[in-house]
Amino acid sequence: MGSKLLCLVLASIVLAYYVYSPIPEDSEEHWKVMLITATFKTFRNLAGVAEYLGLMHYMDVVTLIGTMQYVAPMSDENVIVTDTEFNNVTVRLYLPRKASDGLRRAVVYFHGGGWCIGHVGMKPYDLLARWTSNTLNAVVVSVNYRLAPKYRFPIQFEDVYSVTKFFLQSSVLSQYGVDPDRVCVAGDSAGGNLAAAVAQQLSEDPEVKTKLKVQALLYPALQVLDLNLPSYQENENDPILSRSLTVRFWSEYFTSDLSLREAMISNRHVPVESSHLFQFVNWSNLLPEEMKKDHIYISPTYGSSKLAQKYPGFLDLRAAPLLAGDAQLRKLPRTYILTCEHDVLRDDGVMYARRLQAAGIPVTHDHAKDAFHGAMAFISFPTELAVGRRLLNRYIEWLNENL
Template structure:
């Protein structure tokens, strides 16, 4: 090897080492800002998983600034290539990839004998309307289908930032209505026993869809018989609820990240993130209206044990409001819908986790439903964190506690 080649090799190695040191340094800095409660089981694994996700995001950010690719494209590629674990289809289950009204779906059909028609579930994955896919909830949908003897339809709706609201909700509506209209003839499913559900922002889409369909009810259109909401994101008005304060730095969903996702869903203007976090986007009259539904006094006393603090009074900014006002409408914030609309929604299953910024969204929606005399089943995991179900049966990434979530969903589905 000549001297020139040796210098090139050494130079390349030094460049790679510098890049890795930069990523490690930035990731370490991010990790120091996290707060994993001691009560959480598998704390070390969660810390490691969070570090991996932070590292992927940082590499994506560097590649984006270098003009190589978009950060979100790199993260999606990496997760699909190295982290998504698609196990062989087990016996007793048939899995098919189809299109419903040009929306990609994956259908999970139990093959065991059944007397009469089966129940169904249309499922919307989470991921902040930006991440996630049919593959990311493959194990979740398999588990529900097998354990509850339910035909599950997983919907691959369009994602931000390439597609903004209401594209995602429109896709979910199109796929759901197609399945409701073809359930009996095409899938041996009783259309009167079809629920919709999802996790995180997927649960947001399920709740928003139930409200949208409720406004269009007529004698010829069937509606979901229930909504299954797993740690749902339900409002964009208040990012200072007790759960947002107490869990602001608990992986894998930080407080600031949730505001970021809402903005990506609406318009992509992340420069408004701090204003939204502070509540400067909510007009005074609307804030007074929302206070009735978002007051911490509506929460169980145990939700306040870890403490809350009084936030500075927001400074309303009309420009910010007009940029994000769709986020305060029911189709983005179902918790903020009028009582007359919520009254029309179907029976509900809500699962919340103690160490999740979205905990109070689910609990406050439960209270609104109960106050209106609606049928609600609530499960709360005192040692749960956001995103648990994505680690169901994922090899070294698995968290045993994910089964607690799935057991609650399966039990509820069996009763429909």
């Protein structure tokens, strides 16, 4: 009897460890959020053990979450869905069935997943694209760009840029009945990073005659210079996107060299000769007072020049759009930025919104004080959350009004 009781107690402790996560008090549906975060925690722990034992790469295990959520391209009564290729890059294309009085709107969408995981066929992304296409009567191009660690930066950017540039050709827009004056690029998390970078490069590309009307960035990652922002500190142990996992995603984007990841963890990866770039990520000037709280800005600690020479990608605008100068920002379209209070990437989006506003760009900064990173992915059974549906509706409403 005593041994059975001991086993029960130990099993309860283990279960409590996985199920319990500190959930913000303002979150709705506490127990459902707790179970969701427990699932993420389990996969991350399994990934760490599998990699330590040499069984699988960390990202291969985490990718199983996406594999479990895959849905094939299936048309329904509202939208025709097909997998095809644009410029040799796989895309999932959503074409509304309902008639249109004129040319349609279009959204080119880039999924999240830290440039390492994710797929256009994941159920949340498929639902998001269907909902966007049907609600807005719009063509949606969801891009299945290649992923790290098999493919490193700038492959991911090159894939999404290639698709967008191809789609913006007048002949292609005409083929799908799209109004060239009503095209948007959008993305979440790493996809938001790619969308911001694509919008910047399109504004500088003399070969592109069609200009974007809007860009929509959902809790985007926008810089890798300062990985110790207040939002990184406050959400360091977030079960869905912790600071350590964010650093892992960033470093895997560029290389498997552990020295870069270790330097990023200690926030000592930027060389002194790049010190001028810190003005673009100086949160003491760019964050509102309520987000600074009791945090004190600390001047950067510089790292080895050798890392930047070997892996210059983390200083590249295509990876860190927040580093763009004001002259380049002035060329960007009307912008929607969603940030979540309980998110390591919160301050990236807030700082970009402030910089765009200062550059004269019309910006809608939608800050969700009760939300966490990736909340919009939870919009279907059995992981549907009220906060996910609410953020989705706000995003779609903005597109409907501005695109």
